[in-house]
Amino acid sequence: MSEEYDVLICGSGSAGLCAAVWLARCGINFKILERREGPLKQGQADGVQVRTVEILEHLGLSEDVLxxxxxxxxxxFWSxxxxxxxxxxxxxxxxxxxxSHLPHVILNQARINEILIEDIVKSSGQSHIQYGSxxxxxxxxxxxxxxxxxRCVTVKTIENGVERTYRAKYALGCDGAHSAVRxxxxxxxxxxxxxxxxxxxDIYPRTDFPDIRKKSVIQSDSGNLVIIPREGDEMVRFxxxxxxxxxxxxxxxxxxxxxxxIFKPYQVEIAETSWFSAYSIGQRLADHFTKDHRVFLTGDACHTHSPKAGQGMNxxxxxxxxxxxxxxxxxRKHAHPSILETYVSERHQTAKGLIDFDRQFAKMxxxxxxxxxxxxxxDFQDYFIKSGRYTAGLxxxxxxxMLVRPGHKDSMASGVSVGMRFQSAQVVRFSxxxxxxxxHALRADSRWSFIVFPGDVSEAQTEKRLFQVAKSLEVSMKQLPTFQNDIHSFLSLVLVLKSDRRKLEDRQIPRLFTPNAGKWGVKCLQNVFVDDVSYHAGxxxxxxxxxxNSEVGAMVLVRPDQYVAGIFDFMDVEDILKFFKDFATRTTNGFH
Incomplete structure (x- = not known):
């Protein structure tokens, strides 16, 4: 007899656990099958790049990491x-x-996994992990x-010497470079x-080398070495x-x-070695990322590379x-299964780019x-510095x-790139x-975000335009997927004004941007901001x-994963419906 789930996640590494965080928050029935007998105790990866820290912040999990x-x-740089x-x-x-407003940090992968598992338990009451599978x-x-x-996917396992069978609608192969799924x-x-x-x-060094607590790249006549200081104040990685x-x-x-x-004339005594390994550099890409768009490979199961750029776990x-x-x-019936095709196109592109980069990076x-x-x-040092944006994951x-639509209106927000992550900026909350x-207003709750930049509503024409847009938006949102008849359950609205905050009046803000929310139906004031000077942070x-341009304004649509889907002007509210028409599901008054 088989156990049935909506999703089976094969492997409890960073890819599988991050996917599980989403599924747990959205109430999806899933199971994680892990070959190890328990949680990872000491991970080999430790670099948490800037983009990953942004993701953890989006998930509300960055506090302990930082x-x-x-x-x-x-x-x-040493020469x-x-x-x-x-x-x-x-x-x-x-x-x-x-x-970015966040740093590159170093923290053991085992701790990152622990933080992700804790969130899964918090969201769903259990870890969903079957160890020894x-x-x-x-x-x-x-x-x-x-x-x-x-439930067209069947997974067979051996657990405690006994064969077990699982069936699911979808499965993820997150089981590493030697993937059994692949x-x-x-x-x-x-x-x-x-x-x-x-x-x-990983060692505990006794040394007179002055930069032992800095990330350092050493090129000497005796060879090359990279120093990565570890969390705490003592251990470093070479x-x-x-x-x-x-x-x-x-x-x-x-x-x-x-x-x-390499360190000559400096002295390095190794007081203790915590972990040691050796490897030859390899760059490989799976010939397929999916089987019938029902099983998807992730992480090292579909791309492997050298660890020097610190990209693997990230x-x-x-x-x-x-x-x-x-x-x-x-x-959840909010989108057509065709959106899953974009996982393959987006992440295959990313993996191929990573391997091409890593091949040259390793050569250098x-x-x-x-x-x-x-x-x-x-030359090497210049290349290293110029690669910084890439190695930061940005x-x-x-x-x-269907999920990324650049267009002729993109110049209305010229500092925003469609298809890239939405970069944060400091604003002041109106309330x-x-x-x-x-x-922080783009919450990891599976909703899309629509950020409206109307300009200065102290100008009568701008205020009028904002209220007209709000009226059109409300009509459009009623045709999008909803949960419990809440039109804000699929698309979250964020308002960023360009005004003197202390002269703003509540009546200048359309009620659509401050809906009643939560168990008690309290007016939500969390998503209205002003681009203005703050008391203590400039x-x-x-x-x-x-x-x-504050005189013209713009609107930016951001996906649930913080990537920019499109840029719109105030005359094109109907274009939002056109955007979602290709994949969003039917509602009572819907279009699909």
Missing amino acids: KEAYHVLELA PDDKDGIRRSHLEPDTEPGL DIREVVVDSEAAGTPDA KSLGFKMVGDSSDVVWAVM YMEMPVSTPGEVTPERVKERIDG VSLQDGYNIGWKLAAVL FSSAYRKENGYTTE ATQYQPS DAKAMQLS HGEAYAKYGV
Whole structure:
């Protein structure tokens, strides 16, 4: 006899858990099947890039991460000196100033997983994880896959020596580079490995090297090494290129000899080694990401690469972040299953771009490659700095699709890029004068967000235009999917005014932007903001940052995962309905 679920998640890594966070919040019936006997205790990944921290903030999970993690604020470059040693050549900010209001941090993957699991339990009362579940077979009934509600995916496992069978509408392969799901479906990893071998170790060092608590890139005549300070004040991670042909040739003695040569004239004594490994660089991409749009591969199950750019855990988590809200929308009957096709197009594009980048990034780390191709130490450092936006996870731009619609109105918010994540800016909340990030108004509750920038409503024409837009919006929202007849349950409205906040009157704000909400039906004042000076945090200049002319205004549609879907002007409210018509589901008065 089989157990039945809406979604089976095979693997409890960062991709699977992030998808599960969405499903738990949306009340979806799911199960996580994990081969390990318990939670991850010590993860190999530790870099939490800026975009991932933004995602965790969106999910309301960043507080503990920021409190516990090491914050990577500065990058030190070291080069050969003229005395057979090394010298610090210069310092750079780790993340381009102004790129995000959040930092790049270092925190063990096991702790990130723990935070995600805690949220799943908080949302649904249980972790949904079946540990000790070894996946043996995944089969899709392709004929039944065309029927939306069919449980056409069968997963067979071995648990405590006993075979068990699960059936579901959808399944996610989140089970790592040696994915049993991928192998069962007959998909292959395509790519290659290089003959460059790197060692990685977490150590407690006793040293006189001055930048041991900075992220540092050391290029010496004896080799290359990257320092990543770990959370706490003592442990650091070393990545170093090794002069061997295979990982099996790497021994602790050879690594220590290498360290001594690279750090010369500084001394490094290893008080204790917490973790040690060696690897050869490989970049591979799965030949398929989905089977009948019922089983989807995520994370290392569909893309593998070197760890030096710190992308593995981050891109995997972002895969889960992408597919999770889409599955929830389909299973809640808010969207047609066709939106799941965008997971493949968006994340395959991202994974391919990552592998192309990683291939060049890994080459630039290689002393032999730089020497053969005439690259200097300065060339490498310039390349490293220029790659910062990419390694921060902030260069992703999804291509046009049913969920991403660039158009001729995009110039109305010239600082906003359709298909990219919506960058935050400081604004002041109208109700209580609190300076805050606008991204905090985009809540991870599966709703789309429509951000309205009308300009200065102290101008009579602007106020009139805003009330006209509100009237048209209300008509449109009644035709979108709803939950319990709440027109705000699918599309959340956010208002950002360009006015003198202290002269604003409540009557100048259409009631549509302050609906009654919650158990007690209290007037919601959380989504009305002003781009104005705050008492203690200065002026956010949000209109300038977003490139919005306050005399003309603009409206920005943001997906549940914070990516910009489209930009509209005040004459095009009906275009919002046209946008959703291709995939949103029928309502009583609906269009689909």
